[in-house]
Amino acid sequence: MNNSGKTLFEKVWDDHLVLQETKDTPAILYIDLHLIHEVTTPQAFQSLRDQGLSVRDPSKVLATMDHSTPTLPVKSLKDLDIVAEKGPADQIRDMIRNCDEFGIELHGFDSDKRGIVHVIGPELGATQPGKTIVCGDSHTSTHGAFGALAFGIGTTEVGHVLASQCLLQRKPRTLAVNMTGTLRSGVSAKDIILRIIQEIGVDGGVGHVIEYRGPTASMLSLEERMTICNMSIEAGARAGMFAPDDKTFNYLIDKPMSPKGLGWDKAIDKWSELVSDDNCKFDKEVTIDVDHLSPMVTYGTNPGMAIQIDDIVPESNSDLGHKKSLNYMQIESGRPLLGKEIDVVFIGSCTNSRISDLEDAAEILKGQKVANGIRVLVVPGSQAVKKEAESLGLDKIFESAGAEWRESGCSMCLGMNGDTVGNGQLAVSTSNRNFEGRQGKGARTILASPKTAAASAIAGSVEDPRKYS
Amino acid sequence: MEKIIEFCSKTVVLAVNDIDTDQIIPARYLTVTTKDGLGDGLFADWRFDESGNKLEEFPLNNDKSLGCSILVAGSNFGCGSSREHAPWALVDYGFKAILSTSFADIFKNNALKNGLLPLSVSTDFHRMLNENEGIEVTISLETMIIESSNGMTESFDLEPFSRYCLMNGVDQLGFIMKHEDQINAFENKG
Ligand code: SF4
Numbered sequence: 001m002n003n004s005g006k007t008l009f010e011k012v013w014d015d016h017l018v019l020q021e022t023k024d025t026p027a028i029l030y031i032d033l034h035l036i037h038e039v040t041t042p043q044a045f046q047s048l049r050d051q052g053l054s055v056r057d058p059s060k061v062l063a064t065m066d067h068s069t070p071t072l073p074v075k076s077l078k079d080l081d082i083v084a085e086k087g088p089a090d091q092i093r094d095m096i097r098n099c100d101e102f103g104i105e106l107h108g109f110d111s112d113k114r115g116i117v118h119v120i121g122p123e124l125g126a127t128q129p130g131k132t133i134v135c136g137d138s139h140t141s142t143h144g145a146f147g148a149l150a151f152g153i154g155t156t157e158v159g160h161v162l163a164s165q166c167l168l169q170r171k172p173r174t175l176a177v178n179m180t181g182t183l184r185s186g187v188s189a190k191d192i193i194l195r196i197i198q199e200i201g202v203d204g205g206v207g208h209v210i211e212y213r214g215p216t217a218s219m220l221s222l223e224e225r226m227t228i229c230n231m232s233i234e235a236g237a238r239a240g241m242f243a244p245d246d247k248t249f250n251y252l253i254d255k256p257m258s259p260k261g262l263g264w265d266k267a268i269d270k271w272s273e274l275v276s277d278d279n280c281k282f283d284k285e286v287t288i289d290v291d292h293l294s295p296m297v298t299y300g301t302n303p304g305m306a307i308q309i310d311d312i313v314p315e316s317n318s319d320l321g322h323k324k325s326l327n328y329m330q331i332e333s334g335r336p337l338l339g340k341e342i343d344v345v346f347i348g349s350c351t352n353s354r355i356s357d358l359e360d361a362a363e364i365l366k367g368q369k370v371a372n373g374i375r376v377l378v379v380p381g382s383q384a385v386k387k388e389a390e391s392l393g394l395d396k397i398f399e400s401a402g403a404e405w406r407e408s409g410c411s412m413c414l415g416m417n418g419d420t421v422g423n424g425q426l427a428v429s430t431s432n433r434n435f436e437g438r439q440g441k442g443a444r445t446i447l448a449s450p451k452t453a454a455a456s457a458i459a460g461s462v463e464d465p466r467k468y469s
Numbered sequence: 470m471e472k473i474i475e476f477c478s479k480t481v482v483l484a485v486n487d488i489d490t491d492q493i494i495p496a497r498y499l500t501v502t503t504k505d506g507l508g509d510g511l512f513a514d515w516r517f518d519e520s521g522n523k524l525e526e527f528p529l530n531n532d533k534s535l536g537c538s539i540l541v542a543g544s545n546f547g548c549g550s551s552r553e554h555a556p557w558a559l560v561d562y563g564f565k566a567i568l569s570t571s572f573a574d575i576f577k578n579n580a581l582k583n584g585l586l587p588l589s590v591s592t593d594f595h596r597m598l599n600e601n602e603g604i605e606v607t608i609s610l611e612t613m614i615i616e617s618s619n620g621m622t623e624s625f626d627l628e629p630f631s632r633y634c635l636m637n638g639v640d641q642l643g644f645i646m647k648h649e650d651q652i653n654a655f656e657n658k659g
Contacts, residue, residue: 018648018651018652018655019648019651023629024629024630024633025629025630025644026628026630028645028648028651028652030652030655030656039499039500039552040551040552040553042501042502042503043502043503043504043553046502046503067499068499068500085500087500087501088500090500090502091500091501091502094502136551136553137550137551138549138550138551138575152551152575153551153575153578154551154552154553154556154575154578154579154582155553155579156553156579156582156583156641157578157582159642160641160642160645163642163645163646164642164645164646164649164652165652165656166645166648166652167645168630168641168644168645170628172574202487202545202548203487203544203545203548203571203573206545206571206573206574207574233549236545236548236573236574238574302487302489302548320484320485320486321485321486321487321543324485414491414496414550415496415497416496416497416499416500423519433489433491433549433550435489435491435492435549436491436492436514437491437492437495437514438491438496441495441497441514442514
């Protein structure tokens with residue numbers, strides 16, 4: 001058989017080579033879109049300043065503030081010192097100054113386009129099939145849902161891309177994750193990706209770009225694909241991708257930065273070629289059947305430590321980490337997680353803060369009350385999501401259930417902006433990392449879908465959303 | 470950047486797998502606009518208790534680890550967030566190399582750009598290091614060999630370009646900038 005076909009990843013990679021890699025030197029890869037935010041850029045701008053360099057193409061930079069940005073309203077910069085601590089406030093001012101000095105348009109407090117980088121890229125149509133996209137943030141993998149090659153980079157590399165629009169890279173290997181089966185009611189894309197990570201492990205994707213494919217892939221919406229690609233990094237992968245299809249094109253057709261008129265037709269022709277050839281070869285392949293999948297929840301301190309909600313927490317194996325992790329989580333093996341009392345529910349983050357996620361949660365919370373003593377924070381992924389949610393009345397559903405409704409941002413996903421889970425508290429969170437202290441010092445995190453999070457908010461304990469659907 | 474050719478140090482062992490960058494440096498230390506002083510936050514929640522007192526049982530708080538510039542850690546070191554603050558904190562604290570059986574991609578990339586060597590070693594050599602905490606090892610970029618004071622040697626792989634930059638103390642951006650003509654040509658081809 002002829003194995004000379006190319007994978008989707010290889011097509012995008014080859015199309016962006018400024019210089020081929022050799023044994024001695026990495027490839028120079030051209031970057032089409034660079035997303036930047038306030039936390040991983042200050043030192044990069046400083047290094048440009050120190051070297052007397054400018055930003056090569058400010059039009060290819062999309063800048064916003066999300067990570068340490070308050071989710072309480074900030075009407076003017078004067079408000080900042082009231083709602084934010086000194087560190088984050090200084091960082092935000094630094095971002096404003098840097099963008100101003102280097103001629104980059106910033107979607108700051110006064111912009112209705114502000115939001116989590118990985119939510120606004122697709123929403124604005126800046127994220128497109130076949131593009132190379134980077135950001136000083138590991139969840140850049142989200143954008144792969146559109147058939148882009150998108151991955152996280154460090155701050156030194158942020159400086160490289162600002163100065164040259166290019167990045168030094170060694171070609172990653174490819175991993176095909178074939179998904180089969182149809183999701184049952186009450187089960188979400190979040191459950192699929194937690195299942196995949198449980199299967200291949202938190203280092204199962206190291207050195208690889210994952211392509212999610214198979215019959216299930218075409219059934220998933222772009223929002224669902226984003227949730228799955230988002231957590232590719234949680235399996236250690238460089239990036240995750242879905243081949244673009246009609247759903248992708250329909251998503252993008254009316255977005256502000258999408259090509260228009262003749263340009264659109266040309267784009268569609270080009271984008272339609274972005275599928276892995278039948279005779280291509282992946283370095284590794286796995287198959288995951290989602291037919292009988294139940295909602296997933298994590299019990300430990302990495303996203304691979306997950307179970308289906310109707311299972312019990314596995315017994316400690318010989319791995320030191322397992323015991324340490326359960327100790328930290330104060331969770332016992334051999335018992336179910338279902339019914340375990342919780343303190344906080346967080347619905348938000350670049351994994352699950354788009355309108356469909358909020359609708360999922362609202363559907364369950366409608367006409368219900370959050371259990372006594374449980375703090376529920378709902379944080380939309382962008383100001384646009386916030387506006388849409390409000391026009392659909394979702395904010396009212398959340399607030400009358402007893403949840404807090406905020407401005408957009410990363411918020412409790414990493415607890416940099418003052419929104420934290422208290423020391424020792426247990427949270428059900430729709431974010432992507434259950435690392436020790438990720439959501440605040442001493443915070444304990446159970447990762448789950450928006451549906452599971454909403455059901456747990458009502459129950460005051462880990463709850464199966466299928467009870468409400 | 471300083472040139473790195475060869476160095477020697479005692480080792481300190483952190484026998485935990487999947488150490489993520491949130492543990493290496495918790496998010497609350499990330500509200501900075503410089504790289505300075507991040508060593509103070511290194512492993513902060515493992516090193517200190519609530520009130521900021523040192524936790525005696527944590528290996529880095531053991532007097533024997535004083536001056537050690539080589540950390541031995543479990544597999545998949547540096548997973549999670551792409552924060553370069555993680556290698557900055559390790560370097561600021563005084564580390565020059567991490568020896569593990571595997572590393573997360575972004576961490577490895579970031580480390581190499583900051584003069585911190587993320588070196589993968591075989592499970593046998595790793596076991597020896599774990600069983601002989603504090604053993605002195607010499608790392609040579611010239612020979613690409615790690616030699617321990619008990620006579621064991623281990624060769625390692627290093628991406629050739631990163632190795633060149635480390636040994637010559639040069640920044641990687643220079644290489645990209647030298648290809649400006651090709652970048653222009655790429656852009657013009659539309
Ligand atoms: S929401 Fe969380 S994971 Fe996503 S970009 Fe923000 S901090 Fe990172």
